[in-house]
Amino acid sequence: MTSAGFFVEGRIMSKLAIAxxxxxxxxxxxxEHGGRIKWVEPKSLADFESIVAQSHVAGRAVMVYxxxxx
Amino acid sequence: xxxxxxxxxxGKHDMIRKKFDVTSSPTIFFLSSDGKKVDEGRTSAExxxxxxxxxxxxxxxxxxxxxxxxxAVAAAQEEQKPLVVVYKDDKAKSEQAIPEFNVLPLAxxxxxxxxxxxxxxxxxxxxKALGITAVPVMWIIDIxxxxxxxxxxxxxxxxxxxxxxKADLAGVLKTWKGTGKTEEPKKE
Numbered sequence: 001m002t003s004a005g006f007f008v009e010g011r012i013m014s015k016l017a018i019a020x021x022x023x024x025x026x027x028x029x030x031x032e033h034g035g036r037i038k039w040v041e042p043k044s045l046a047d048f049e050s051i052v053a054q055s056h057v058a059g060r061a062v063m064v065y066x067x068x069x070x
Numbered sequence: 071x072x073x074x075x076x077x078x079x080x081g082k083h084d085m086i087r088k089k090f091d092v093t094s095s096p097t098i099f100f101l102s103s104d105g106k107k108v109d110e111g112r113t114s115a116e117x118x119x120x121x122x123x124x125x126x127x128x129x130x131x132x133x134x135x136x137x138x139x140x141x142a143v144a145a146a147q148e149e150q151k152p153l154v155v156v157y158k159d160d161k162a163k164s165e166q167a168i169p170e171f172n173v174l175p176l177a178x179x180x181x182x183x184x185x186x187x188x189x190x191x192x193x194x195x196x197x198k199a200l201g202i203t204a205v206p207v208m209w210i211i212d213i214x215x216x217x218x219x220x221x222x223x224x225x226x227x228x229x230x231x232x233x234x235x236k237a238d239l240a241g242v243l244k245t246w247k248g249t250g251k252t253e254e255p256k257k258e
Contacts, residue, residue: 022116038075039077056103063074063122064090064099065075065076066092
């Protein structure tokens with residue numbers, strides 16, 4: 001493991017790529033066939049809480065990805 | 071996708087990091103639909119996919135959809151509850167219709183009915199026999215009634231907002247007779 005990634009099948013893969021691959025697998029899509037993951041970037045803590053609240057109304061759990069890169 | 075996905079950056083979203091005591095990156099947290107942390111992400115795609123499925127299964131709000139028609143009919147009969155059947159296909163309209171059953175207002179009625187999703191081809195003989203010409207559609211059925219026409223209490227074209235679905239089901243429940251008594255409708 002590196003600070004930004006993990007060894008997967010002999011190569012370093014970022015955790016974000018791993019997360020995207022996992023989400024695509026759950027959705028039954030493949031990244032090799034153009035599958036893309038859309039992430040929501042909150043504008044502020046209040047916006048974050050609003051996104052979570054909307055998710056609550058819709059009945060969806062939330063995945064939060066904390067990264068160092070910007 | 072069945073999960074809300076949020077990305078945050080160090081230096082830009084430090085208030086959110088502080089809220090969850092995040093001290094290292096990259097880190098993945100899972101929150102239940104009411105915003106509580108329920109798990110942390112694993113490090114392999116395989117492990118993470120499994121974990122995502124577990125979180126969805128455990129923390130997403132949804133009616134308890136029956137595994138098949140036989141199970142649903144048996145449960146509706148035994149529990150003396152209306153059977154809610156969503157006839158659907160693989161098209162986008164059907165995909166839009168299903169998440170509306172997960173919304174907060176409808177959750178009050180999850181235990182008051184038996185729920186079933188059923189794929190059907192509108193061109194099939196079965197669809198013709200049932201009189202289904204378009205999907206998605208929700209039927210609310212009293213399985214105790216023998217007459218196949220009379221047992222269908224309500225037919226509702228979908229997609230429709232969850233609050234509207236709740237109103238339709240609540241209307242049926244208002245006059246629903248369980249085991250020898252009329253249930254009092256819950257005040258909205």
